[in-house]
Amino acid sequence: MKASMLASQLVFCNNCGQEAHFSDGSAWFPKTRQCQKCQAFVYPINSGVSLADHYQENYFEGTEYLGYLDSRNVNRKNFARKIALLERTLKKTMSEFKILEIGTASGDFLELCREKGATKLLGIEISGYCRDICHKKKISVLSPSDPELSQKIMQFKPDLIVAWDVWEHLENPAQVFDQIMRYAEKTAAVALTTVQVDSLTAWLRRAKWRQFHPPTHLCYPTRLSFNLFFKNRGFKILRHSFFGYSRSLAEYVAAIFPRIKSKRKFLKPLFRLSVYLNLYDIQIVIANREP
Numbered sequence: 001m002k003a004s005m006l007a008s009q010l011v012f013c014n015n016c017g018q019e020a021h022f023s024d025g026s027a028w029f030p031k032t033r034q035c036q037k038c039q040a041f042v043y044p045i046n047s048g049v050s051l052a053d054h055y056q057e058n059y060f061e062g063t064e065y066l067g068y069l070d071s072r073n074v075n076r077k078n079f080a081r082k083i084a085l086l087e088r089t090l091k092k093t094m095s096e097f098k099i100l101e102i103g104t105a106s107g108d109f110l111e112l113c114r115e116k117g118a119t120k121l122l123g124i125e126i127s128g129y130c131r132d133i134c135h136k137k138k139i140s141v142l143s144p145s146d147p148e149l150s151q152k153i154m155q156f157k158p159d160l161i162v163a164w165d166v167w168e169h170l171e172n173p174a175q176v177f178d179q180i181m182r183y184a185e186k187t188a189a190v191a192l193t194t195v196q197v198d199s200l201t202a203w204l205r206r207a208k209w210r211q212f213h214p215p216t217h218l219c220y221p222t223r224l225s226f227n228l229f230f231k232n233r234g235f236k237i238l239r240h241s242f243f244g245y246s247r248s249l250a251e252y253v254a255a256i257f258p259r260i261k262s263k264r265k266f267l268k269p270l271f272r273l274s275v276y277l278n279l280y281d282i283q284i285v286i287a288n289r290e291p
């Protein structure tokens with residue numbers, strides 16, 4: 001068999017959740033493969049690499065985020081906008097849902113849901129550092145490698161599954177979502193934000209795009225990825241748009257002047273100030289399954 005034929009074998013695409021042909025995507029993004037069905041990019045990693053190793057304390061407090069915990073007020077602002085959008089789109093209040101969050105981080109979203117009256121909350125978080133913070137806040141959170149994970153989700157039976165800026169971090173997001181949706185209520189809603197690789201910003205920046213960030217970002221879906229993914233699973237997309245974020249001024253300053261990171265105490269006051277920015281390269285999708 002010729003090499004070109006081998007290269008065009010069908011493989012499961014973890015962005016559109018379907019069998020697809022893949023081609024070399026390195027003309028756009030180095031070392032990537034591109035799905036011929038949804039045009040998404042994937043950055044292949046060696047199986048067996050532990051993703052948990054990427055998400056120790058220094059990821060949240062220095063290397064990826066300047067200070068995730070210091071940015072709590074800004075994070076809450078973004079989550080409050082997501083909650084308002086969810087309530088408007090799904091025509092229910094948060095208190096009516098059994099909420100499962102994939103990628104809970106330090107629990108700011110679930111904490112805000114609890115303040116809004118939600119009582120049934122469960123998180124899944126890969127970082128042990130973050131799970132400890134959640135436990136201190138009395139938020140139930142599971143490790144993805146918990147041997148009883150499936151069983152616990154089945155017992156919880158979520159009817160709202162959210163994953164904020166998590167899809168791009170996973171090696172096999174479509175499979176992770178499929179597995180969790182199997183244990184959810186039949187009419188469950190799903191809401192997520194992630195990068196959008198067919199955005200103008202990505203197209204202009206290519207390998208310099210701020211979201212092209214292997215090996216922490218591995219999956220780069222398009223808008224079409226989710227149209228195919230949800231349609232094939234009997235979901236109806238209720239909202240699909242771009243989502244902008246507020247960030248602390250400290251994060252902006254550190255991005256422009258990376259050396260200042262070692263002088264965090266001078267940046268402290270800047271964590272209080274937030275700036276909203278929409279680069280139209282992050283998509284939000286809210287979908288639900290018809291009864």
Ligand SMILES: [Zn+2]
Pocket residue numbers: 013014015016017018020035036037038039040225
């Ligand atoms: Zn695909």
